[in-house]
Amino acid sequence: MIARIYQPARNAMTSGQAKTKIWVLEFTQSSARDIDPLMGWTATDDTQSQVKLRFSSKEAALDYAQERGIQAQVTEPHKRKPNVRAGGYGENFATNRKGAWTH
Template sequence: MRARIYKPAKTAMSSGTAKTKQWVLEFMPTAARGIDPLMGWTSSSDMNSQVRLYFDDLEAAQDYAKDRGIEAVVTKAKTRKPNIRPGGYGDNFATDRKGAWTH
């Protein structure tokens, strides 16, 4: 049984980093997906493709996979520098503003 361990990326819908702190162990599909002839839905007989396990750190995920004989591939996440402004949101409305008011 094969799996991949990764840290999820932030969603494109917000600038927040919620749900990106934990590591995820996700099983690779072992059976191809098929199309249901009646409804046209995509389905699979592989139940492990629906399982996602969440861990607080990479070592815990690797230990879990090793203990259960799961061949796991680790994908390292690309980290980016946090964009923290000293004044934050309130800096938009500062009275001691040096530049011109643009909005």
């Protein structure tokens, strides 16, 4: 059984970084999904693919996988560079502004 260890990406609807510091161990699917002929729903008999374990560090996730004999594939995250302005949000409302307020 193969598992994937990764750090989840941030939610595309927000600019925050919440829930991106944890590491997740997730099992890959071992069998294909079947389509129910009556309802059209997808189903599988593989319950391991529903399991997601969360860890505080990559090393903790790797240790867990090694203790239980699970093959793990680590995916390193792609970090974005921080977009920090000198004055921040408060710069929009500064009273000592020299130029015209554009918005």
